[in-house]
Amino acid sequence: MTSDVIKTTPIDSTHTRDNTADQRYIICMKWGDKYGPEYVNRLYNMVSRHLTLDFQMVCLTDDSTGIDPDIVCYPIPEMDLPAGPERGWKKLTTFKPELYDLKGVALFLDIDIVIVDNIDAFFTYQAKHEDSVVIIRDWKKPWRMIGNSSVYRFNIGMNTYPDLLANFERNFETIRTQVRHEQAYLSNYLREHHHLEYWDKTWCVSFKYQCIAPIPFNFVRAPALPDEAKIVIFHGEINPPDAIAGSGGKWYRHVKPSPWLKQYWQ
Template identity: 30%
Template sequence: MDEVQRPVFLCFKWGKGYPCKYTNILFRALSDLVTTPFRFICLTDDPVGLAKGIETQPIPPFRMDQSDWHKGMWPKLSAFAPGIAAPGTPVIMMDVDVVVLRDLTPMIDRLRAQGGLHIMREIPDTLPRLFPSIFGKPLLSNSSVVGFIAGTQNHIFETFHDKTYAEVQELNNDQDYIHHHANDRQCWPEGWILSFKKSLVFHFPVNLVRPIRRPENSYVVIFHGTPNPEDVTKGPFKRWGTPEKFGFFPVKWIKDYWARYSRDTDR
């Protein structure tokens, strides 16, 4: 399989937010579950500690001051810079704080068949979901898992790379920027990607008696905000979550996943 035919899973590691074990766990999970041969590329400012088999590239340079990067995870827009993968290559950009549930080949096949940019529709909070006429707001996108064909979305980086934070902050973050600038933006099918805290965790007091079950027909569970996946592997009696959605015990299927793909040598 040549370079264009072999799809790319792309992630980022920069700063101190997520140690390299998050990247390594994602790589090992994909290597175990995905049946289609692929390349795994990490754009990073520090490749030390990354597992063998992970390709590393420096984060393509852009103007924004590094002190502003975390105000929306703006480095993710450099995924659309030319040269990371050969034009025509299917690329799936993933956050490292996700749990992969099964073979992602159908996501790759969808990219090849339809082209465009595939992104998850933003999931509303509980009140907007239950009472949309009162609490609802326009839903944009969530950039935890973004699929595109290399070379077709370069303009996203080209319109961003020379901007300061002040020039883009009205769009709030990287995912809003992608939402408004992508060519042929499409949503992943409903249910393919779920949010741990918005889709799976119950509100108090139901959370105290209802277990968090592993989704049967989904491909990826994303974590955004609080908690992180590692947080829900600890316990018992280690509180995790938000004031309304929380737990005191590990979530077994996530704990098993974390243990299966971890190594003691990871930082």
């Protein structure tokens, strides 16, 4: 069943505030059938356990079926793009100057992350500039200064980045020959027109690069959680259920079971 209308439901007052400029939002997106509603619900549960500040959770989705009623769901905004492969472009709609009258500070979280410690710092961190977007710095090639958009904080619905999405739509044919995914465009645009900052490198860790032991030790050593990590990011072929069971990935990236993830991913 596809949701074409906004689902507005009562939200636990301990997790919400008035719809003002100082409102805190947790934003996520779900589209297609790769991830079920349980991913959104688990994310909400993890945030509820690990964020002590008031917040409202919003999911932009093409199907709200099965999503916890305490999560407010809105349709994913349409993009003015020609047909072609989806490379995460939809995430850029979070930067619409007006987005369902949401106004405040938003923390975008991918629905396949695992939160392992308190995340208050993602809201309390003081950025150097009013228009900064704070994002993960790419682990594999940090010298490129490209952010990983699994976790990013931005001003939502306050016209802080008035042309970010419109510029992408106007110049899409050129942009898609220059970058492979939305996080590269986002990083390049913000560095040129606004400001891009990066989270403390210990806060967001890559399961692929920082939890799994390097080859060939991954065949004998189980993945481990790095000290001071707050969020574990899953990218590539491995998702949390694969990591817990010890499966997924190419043969040479053998993944031994990570039962320690189960206590967090629920």
